[in-house]
Amino acid sequence: MLKEVVISIVCGAVVLTVGILIGHYGITKSSSSAPSWVDDVVQDVDEGLIEMFLSEVDNIQIQENLKELTKVPHMATTAGDEQTVQLMLKRWQDPKTGLDQAWREEYKVYLSFPDPKNPNKVTVVSATDTVLHTAREREKNYTSDQVDPDVVQPYAAYSPAGHPKGRLVYANQGKPSDYQRLNQTVDLRGTIAITRYGGTGRADKAINAAPYGVLGVLVYTDPLDINDGLMSDANETYPHSWYLPPSGVERGSFNTHYGDLLTPYLAAKEETYRIPAEDITGLPPIPIQPIGFEDAYILICELGGEAAPDDWQGAFNCTYNFGGPGFKDTSVFNNSDVKLDIFNFEEEKNSSNVMGVIRGSVEPDRYVIYGNHRDSWVHGAIDPSSGTSVMLELTRVLGTMVKEGKWRPRRSIIFGSWGAEEFGLIGSAEYTEQYFTKLSERTVAYINVDIAVFANATLRASGMPSVQNVIFEAAKQVNAPGLDSTSVYDNWIKYFNRTSPSHGLIPSVGYLTGAGSDYAAFVHYLGITSMDISYTYDRSKTNARIYPAYHTAYDTFDYSSKFIDPGFVSHQAIARTAGNVLIRLADSLVLPLNCSDYAESLEEYLNTAVTLYQQQLQAQAISMEPLKRAVASFRTAATHLDQTILASDLANETPLKIRRLNDQLMLLDRAFLNPLAFPDKYAFRHVIWASSSAGKPTFPGLADAYAKAESSGLSSDWDKVHYHLSVLSQAIEGAAEMLVDVI
């Protein structure tokens, strides 16, 4: 009996223990256990999901996207543009592969077009008014693409209409120094200047000319600058290679400022106030027209006058003379003028952005924006449809994961297919004007992939220094196209690299100092951390300014698939790399933005500034100490924030602490904005990355103010240097304040 009792007690104890264990571990507590969101809010990026994403990105889908996007020319606001609007909407609203929501947003914007009924003409006219030569009005046909009636005649958007006539001169790239040099030899009054693309902005070639009395300007692409000197379409240029055929003409917008020109700082809605067109600044004051090098050759090689300097010479097999002004005595064009008949007209037209979103699960009020323009000059297979075909593949893969319930990002993702970029980044600029505060307060980063693939050699990336690391991380996980065992990163570092004081040899990431694509409004107007990503050239193999079919009727699917990215594997690599960056920005618990890398860039800028300017500034009794202190404050604060993040047990921190750290990183760039820093530059407010004409790798406003003061010697100009130094120091101190402990 005792034994049985003992056994019963032991058994009972064992059973009780088992029961306790089951009760404790086997059943989930409901009342006092953690709320369901506790796990969600500390979820970090899922590497498995990134693997899935990378494997789903398909080159053939991208190719098919591109074919569809480039069926017809789709210049902004044309019927072809509307077809692409419909395509984007259809894809993004697809119930199985689309986004949560997609819609269009229209702006009424000020555009400039040639008159299809009165094509622009460039002629050589004799003293007796005989037309001796007429430049081509359309590019030569090689595939059927060039004969599409919707191929817009090559023109300079925003060139005024007019009929200037005069002796021809050659003005190199149309820089201020070029006209200055030319004017020493030739009386420019009443002349027509022919210039080559490059060296300065498009509009500047006419703006710089007008003060000398030049009446009209021609611009062409010299084979030296685009074709590595090759000229013949018999065997050298497209369709035999990627090089520009002789009749190819680069179109473009010839304006200085970005955004709709009639509604500065206001979204161009139907009833928005518009400034009088005559108040627009930064447009060509005289007619300007682009022509092919086929015609430029005929004009330039007949020019009289002295030989132009060596660095003005191009690839033509003749000496580039200044012009007498006008042609050689021995030329058939002797005593003839060049005449421009420009019939461009301006029109306010409705341009659409197409917007699509994936709602964030945990922090829907934090946005990662990914965008590219949709409008092209002609078929735009590379510019912009390489980027658009990549974006459509990204949204297909991500949209499918969302629709299948496999994924929802922590933060919201906004996709923007911008309109009318070619006319001056108009769609993206209007978007940022309309939603200024909302975007400022909530946007984590902007990713721009415009021309996704310039060429198939290597990745190229530009952005704020804080994005360097996440691009590296993403690029390390993607195979370089055609190189199965090499990552995009390892390939990249061979082409572009630098030695970082803190990281050693790394790929070099450029800065977004200009307004070359739709990142401009995000960087310069909103102060949002941004990046621009593409695949590009092997610079040891070509000196082309840009891919040769740029803005011509040859930028077609045929061209891209044969000469830019056969197999679309570079497109695929960009989709994978940019998509990986996008997912990391959207899903990482702590934002993958590195403020210490920002500090490194500021220190480099500072070192350059001290080297270049300190001595002379001291002589002017202007101290650089506040700037030095500001950069040092920034470094200290960045180091401290990095340490705080490292020391945090992130999975167990309160979500509000993580949000706080993320807000410090997210809003850092906002502190660099000053709406008064650049009074002459439209919507340039970011004091670190604004464009600069001084050409020094340092703080842009300081460099420009210094250059001006040094050249004028005026004490009022030195005052402006001092003023800008104060603006800059205060901005950097303000940015450091964003990084130090919040109280």
Place this chain on the structure above:
Amino acid sequence: MLKEVVISIVCGAVVLTVGILIGHYGITKSSSSAPSWVDDVVQDVDEGLIEMFLSEVDNIQIQENLKELTKVPHMATTAGDEQTVQLMLKRWQDPKTGLDQAWREEYKVYLSFPDPKNPNKVTVVSATDTVLHTAREREKNYTSDQVDPDVVQPYAAYSPAGHPKGRLVYANQGKPSDYQRLNQTVDLRGTIAITRYGGTGRADKAINAAPYGVLGVLVYTDPLDINDGLMSDANETYPHSWYLPPSGVERGSFNTHYGDLLTPYLAAKEETYRIPAEDITGLPPIPIQPIGFEDAYILICELGGEAAPDDWQGAFNCTYNFGGPGFKDTSVFNNSDVKLDIFNFEEEKNSSNVMGVIRGSVEPDRYVIYGNHRDSWVHGAIDPSSGTSVMLELTRVLGTMVKEGKWRPRRSIIFGSWGAEEFGLIGSAEYTEQYFTKLSERTVAYINVDIAVFANATLRASGMPSVQNVIFEAAKQVNAPGLDSTSVYDNWIKYFNRTSPSHGLIPSVGYLTGAGSDYAAFVHYLGITSMDISYTYDRSKTNARIYPAYHTAYDTFDYSSKFIDPGFVSHQAIARTAGNVLIRLADSLVLPLNCSDYAESLEEYLNTAVTLYQQQLQAQAISMEPLKRAVASFRTAATHLDQTILASDLANETPLKIRRLNDQLMLLDRAFLNPLAFPDKYAFRHVIWASSSAGKPTFPGLADAYAKAESSGLSSDWDKVHYHLSVLSQAIEGAAEMLVDVI
């Protein structure tokens, strides 16, 4: 055996069940249970703690604070000012009753002083250069306070030095219309104008005069405007009552723009760039000097010329004539001039803000800022020390609760004791310039309590409409001084009230449309939701422009304790009310900012604008529809956000959802900022609350632009109306965007 087996099984099952129950309920889970912070992040404001706070606020402590603060004159940057800096630091750094941290921040600012060695003089000088009358240089002594050698001579800060002499004229309040009227009758060239305070800004009285050739300006306080007509210090004025003695002179800063005048938009640090003093705009171009009505009486009653209009007449027992120019033929001053000898000089001096903080527990990166200036013109018992003595009592009570471990706010609290406010809100403006982005991104609200007690009749509050409700809530919990069974709220509604479309009869809260105190930079430059709170007059009992000792040597502890708030119970009521608001803003789970009340104000502004302007705008082909749509969007969004908050189970929401709703409320006002909206108004960026000269209860920029266009009839001015309508509509749409669902 079977039975035993059955019993064993039953027993076993029972024991197992007991075990399961013990295991499940008896033992706290460690791993999967809620983290400790889960309860903290959903903590709402603690009403018990507010009760404790209210009971701790002590009127005697406030009285003692005031005594200490007013021992000596403490004009900005003087030794007396430094004493108050030390006092603030000592209190805020007290280990038992102080804050977490306190420190000073210095700015080098541009001030203007009279020369103690060459006091400014106002004299009547005969044709033979005999001095017939000299105005008083110091105010008459009634208590020992007025003989303190540190009482600054009455002067007009920023008046230029100079020695103008000329025939006297009376120019009423020195408004443009006053000089215009006067000029119809009198040739103003070479004259000295005497004006009375009121009707226009101080500097304007000289700025408006100069174009007419006036050489110098006097300004005085008419007994009609300040003393309900009383004049005699034998029995009517202080020390017999609160009324201004005949020799009392209102000092003041005579500048148009706020902030340090040499460093616009830059914090005035040692090495900051300073504009040349001659580039400062908005200063008196000719000397101006304030005098007492004792002297004004002697001058005005002797003036010749025609009688001035009825509404120019003051309380003197004579007819106010225009001036011949100059005095009556029958006057002893016949043929005499008035001469000003002004020796003011400008000086850059270090001015301190004293800052103190209580770190937030859950959201340290959200700031509630509470501030007041510290500097006075003389002893400043009311302006600003009534506010400072209240602030010190607040920080004592809150600091003690923190030090004793009874409380730590959810959000951080920043206290600011601003320097050099009297010279143009300088300390607070420099602070907002230095920390612009950090404050913009993190500040929930700014509470300004400058003059805490103008008089002891009723609460007065101004602010953004969104703060109305939290002020009401706080005021309902505080007893009105001297009225034990009446709340501050119930008393208030008797003095200031309006009928709200949504709330019925409520106290009327004013708007912060000007730059009257340190809220200006927070409202107009940063776009931070702000309020200004004080106790004030029964307007049925006095017409005084302001409390009569304002900016004089009579603004002393004696004056305040005898005539403004005997027993300091109104000070106590303000401390309780403002402190209650402060705690609610710092501790409430959902920010107590009501966006529907904002919508109501916008609707009222819109209705007024439509009534006043629509017909004429239609005639100019300018549509008000975009503005109407914007206000409607705002209302819809506000209603929706309110419903979202109401429908939320706040205690169980994720802290990130609550943060999101709070960010929507916090950042709402930021969307109303446009740095280009008011190009002529320094640091006015908030398009709804900017100052306006049109005097219409509607959108200020629209009202001013409309008034100008209506008066000039120029189409370029109508264009500006259209432009501002677009600015306004876009801002309101942008604000609505902050309130709608975040994606």
